[in-house]
Amino acid sequence: MLLNQFLLLGAVLFCIGVYGVLVRRNGVMVLMSIELILNAVNINLVAFGTHLQQATGQAFALFVIPIAAAEVAVGLAIVLMIYRNRRSIDVDSLDEMKG
Amino acid sequence: MPEAVLLGGEQTTTAVEWVVFIIAATTTLLGSFGVIMARNPVHAALSLVGSLFSVAVLFLNQGAEFLAAVQVIVYTGAIVILILFVLMLLGIDTEEDLEDEPLRGQMPVAVGIGVLLTASVFALTQLVGFDVVTGTPEVTAAIRDDMPNINQIGRLLFTDFVVATQLAGVMLTVAVVGAVVMARRPREYQPIPEPESMDAPLSLDPTDQGADNGAEVAD
Amino acid sequence: MSLLVTGSAIVAQQGDPLLFDVDLTAVGIVVGKVLVIFAFLLVATMFMVWFERKLISDMQNRIGPNLAGPFGILQTLADGIKFFFKEDLIPDRAQRRVFILAPFLSFVPAFLLFVVIPFGGDFNDGNAGVVTIFGRETFLQVADPPIGVLFILAMSSLAVYGAMLAGWSSGSKYPLLGSVRQSAQMISYEAAMGLAIIAVVVKTGSLSTHDIVVTQAGEGLGGILPNWGVLLTLGVPFVIFVIAATAELNRPPFDLVEAEQELVGGFHTEYSSIRFALFFLAEFMNTVTMSAIFVTLFLGGPAGPVLFGPGWLWGIIWFALKVFVFLFMFVWFRATLPRLRYDQLMDLGWKVLIPLSLGWILLLVALDLAQDQNWNLFAVGIGAAVVFFCAAMLLRAAVRSGQATRHTLEVPD
Numbered sequence: 001m002l003l004n005q006f007l008l009l010g011a012v013l014f015c016i017g018v019y020g021v022l023v024r025r026n027g028v029m030v031l032m033s034i035e036l037i038l039n040a041v042n043i044n045l046v047a048f049g050t051h052l053q054q055a056t057g058q059a060f061a062l063f064v065i066p067i068a069a070a071e072v073a074v075g076l077a078i079v080l081m082i083y084r085n086r087r088s089i090d091v092d093s094l095d096e097m098k099g
Numbered sequence: 100m101p102e103a104v105l106l107g108g109e110q111t112t113t114a115v116e117w118v119v120f121i122i123a124a125t126t127t128l129l130g131s132f133g134v135i136m137a138r139n140p141v142h143a144a145l146s147l148v149g150s151l152f153s154v155a156v157l158f159l160n161q162g163a164e165f166l167a168a169v170q171v172i173v174y175t176g177a178i179v180i181l182i183l184f185v186l187m188l189l190g191i192d193t194e195e196d197l198e199d200e201p202l203r204g205q206m207p208v209a210v211g212i213g214v215l216l217t218a219s220v221f222a223l224t225q226l227v228g229f230d231v232v233t234g235t236p237e238v239t240a241a242i243r244d245d246m247p248n249i250n251q252i253g254r255l256l257f258t259d260f261v262v263a264t265q266l267a268g269v270m271l272t273v274a275v276v277g278a279v280v281m282a283r284r285p286r287e288y289q290p291i292p293e294p295e296s297m298d299a300p301l302s303l304d305p306t307d308q309g310a311d312n313g314a315e316v317a318d
Numbered sequence: 319m320s321l322l323v324t325g326s327a328i329v330a331q332q333g334d335p336l337l338f339d340v341d342l343t344a345v346g347i348v349v350g351k352v353l354v355i356f357a358f359l360l361v362a363t364m365f366m367v368w369f370e371r372k373l374i375s376d377m378q379n380r381i382g383p384n385l386a387g388p389f390g391i392l393q394t395l396a397d398g399i400k401f402f403f404k405e406d407l408i409p410d411r412a413q414r415r416v417f418i419l420a421p422f423l424s425f426v427p428a429f430l431l432f433v434v435i436p437f438g439g440d441f442n443d444g445n446a447g448v449v450t451i452f453g454r455e456t457f458l459q460v461a462d463p464p465i466g467v468l469f470i471l472a473m474s475s476l477a478v479y480g481a482m483l484a485g486w487s488s489g490s491k492y493p494l495l496g497s498v499r500q501s502a503q504m505i506s507y508e509a510a511m512g513l514a515i516i517a518v519v520v521k522t523g524s525l526s527t528h529d530i531v532v533t534q535a536g537e538g539l540g541g542i543l544p545n546w547g548v549l550l551t552l553g554v555p556f557v558i559f560v561i562a563a564t565a566e567l568n569r570p571p572f573d574l575v576e577a578e579q580e581l582v583g584g585f586h587t588e589y590s591s592i593r594f595a596l597f598f599l600a601e602f603m604n605t606v607t608m609s610a611i612f613v614t615l616f617l618g619g620p621a622g623p624v625l626f627g628p629g630w631l632w633g634i635i636w637f638a639l640k641v642f643v644f645l646f647m648f649v650w651f652r653a654t655l656p657r658l659r660y661d662q663l664m665d666l667g668w669k670v671l672i673p674l675s676l677g678w679i680l681l682l683v684a685l686d687l688a689q690d691q692n693w694n695l696f697a698v699g700i701g702a703a704v705v706f707f708c709a710a711m712l713l714r715a716a717v718r719s720g721q722a723t724r725h726t727l728e729v730p731d
């Protein structure tokens with residue numbers, strides 16, 4: 001079974017996701033990058049699960065997916081609120097709270 | 100039993116597995132690069148679909164067919180559709196200028212560090228060999244060959260992880276209620292955030308929002 | 319696909335016997351089945367286009383297409399040729415690549431869906447639909463993954479992208495409105511559809527389409543009635559599935575995505591020539607595929623009595639007949655039902671179908687449990703009815719109070 005290759009892929013995907021979260025300013029794009037991160041986690045979980053020959057890894061990954069769904073639902077609601085208040089979803093411009 | 104034993108049995112890697120892995124991994128990475136590089140959010144969402152779909156193929160490759168199906172149903176069927184819906188509803192599918200950085204020099208530094216980290220991981224695998232992770236598979240709670248993996252996952256979810264399953268349900272409920280409450284219009288209705296005319300948020304071109312409105316009304 | 323099938327066959331120790339020992343003959347048989355499916359779907363789609371036009375014109379006291387071929391049956395072919403030679407326009411403000419890609423995205427899932435549909439074979443006397451081709455035992459079904467039902471759901475969720483992206487990439491406002499409607503409608507009705515399917519899965523105990531058909535081919539209640547999904551699940555999931563599937567297909571009365579009076583042509587307003595033809599064909603192909611899913615899940619698929627001759631042929635005949643019933647039903651809907659308003663559509667999906675299907679699953683499981691534990695079925699039924707009534711009243715009260723607060727929020731202008 002392939003294991004290290006999957007872990008490597010997961011690591012790279014995670015890094016790409018983090019880069020997206022940090023660099024993109026469109027709120028929706030940030031959410032999409034978070035999805036990439038969660039998927040990197042899932043790849044690792046499944047790979048380890050297969051390596052250890054346990055279904056536990058897949059069961060864990062199954063918990064990550066609803067979390068991703070909940071995160072997107074709440075995140076998009078937040079984006080909607082931001083858009084209503086500011087007519088823009090540039091997350092970098094949300095800096096009223098800074099001292 | 101042939102070599103392609105997906106779960107359990109001999110830990111061998113078949114040629115098919117390799118080919119599928121290489122193709123799916125490549126498309127996963129291409130898709131994820133598309134997500135962070137695309138200037139248009141809708142193109143980025145499409146790349147995300149490609150990436151997530153390839154991850155589903157990778158799951159199949161690992162014998163997690165149930166997870167692969169769930170991945171496709173939840174991600175491409177619900178999450179990305181929801182994202183596209185919000186993009187289209189708000190009309191925020193405008194192109195983003197990636198050259199304009201809030202922090203000067205942030206991007207080259209990020210790319211540099213990223214490449215460095217990836218290179219170091221690769222170097223590690225070169226030094227130690229590709230099999231960094233070792234370890235003996237658990238024998239006691241091994242995945243059973245006589246049961247499809249859906250049954251095994253189901254059994255786990257409703258025995259060992261039953262609390263976690265119910266918590267996931269509670270979390271989803273809370274998320275749904277929260278999203279609905281947040282997306283509701285405020286109690287004191289203020290018309291400020293509303294667009295001036297109906298077509299403003301639907302405009303695809305960011306530059307013509309102001310100018311176009313007047314023309315449309317005149318029509 | 320092939321990997322998926324191989325894996326399933328081995329892990330589950332069941333599935334298509336053809337794939338336990340793969341050699342050149344097996345590959346040849348699989349390729350043959352794929353070709354047969356492809357040809358069948360294309361022919362069925364062409365037939366469906368003609369059938370719909372002819373039947374609607376009958377229902378409206380018109381003659382309908384009658385010039386091309388006998389009974390106008392070649393009309394679709396003539397239209398196709400005409401479409402092919404029309405000028406192909408791409409609007410200036412269109413997103414070119416997505417615009418070109420979109421028709422294929424709505425076309426491909428329709429084909430892929432058919433892969434898991436059992437379309438023939440003899441299911442009588444514990445035969446389980448196994449047929450022998452060139453000395454190899456196999457199912458009349460391209461693939462039998464252990465997650466066949468989930469595969470159906472996955473593919474039908476992919477089919478949304480075609481219409482959505484077509485509308486968005488046209489760079490024009492009516493198609494965009496069509497797309498926004500489409501995405502909201504899909505998300506709402508897919509949940510109800512999934513829950514209706516789960517009811518069947520709970521009763522048949524398998525996610526494999528083949529196993530579902532095998533279960534339904536078994537002896538039914540009292541030995542007279544068939545053991546079909548529609549009876550197993552006591553009818554309601556079937557009705558929910560009919561409504562949700564019609565909404566998924568964007569067929570009348572749920573065709574708000576392409577409501578002519580409101581949105582010009584809906585998502586495909588800007589499409590012309592062969593690209594439009596692809597959308598047109600995809601819509602009809604999806605109808606055929608959805609009918610096949612109906613038959614597989616609720617009407618026992620190809621299972622049916624063998625009157626004379628080879629059993630596998632009767633499987634195909636029963637399958638075709640049952641699919642035909644649903645095709646007729648869809649056309650009938652279109653000819654008779656007026657289109658819903660958009661808020662009615664959303665209300666129906668969220669406030670009626672989803673709660674009802676959820677409650678029904680609970681009811682089915684409760685009845686199963688009662689049977690297992692030897693409880694009094696009658697008492698359980700009464701209890702379930704009381705719970706149902708209370709839940710419905712609660713839901714109604716909640717919806718009422720929601721409407722009341724919404725009215726106070728509305729601005730008088």
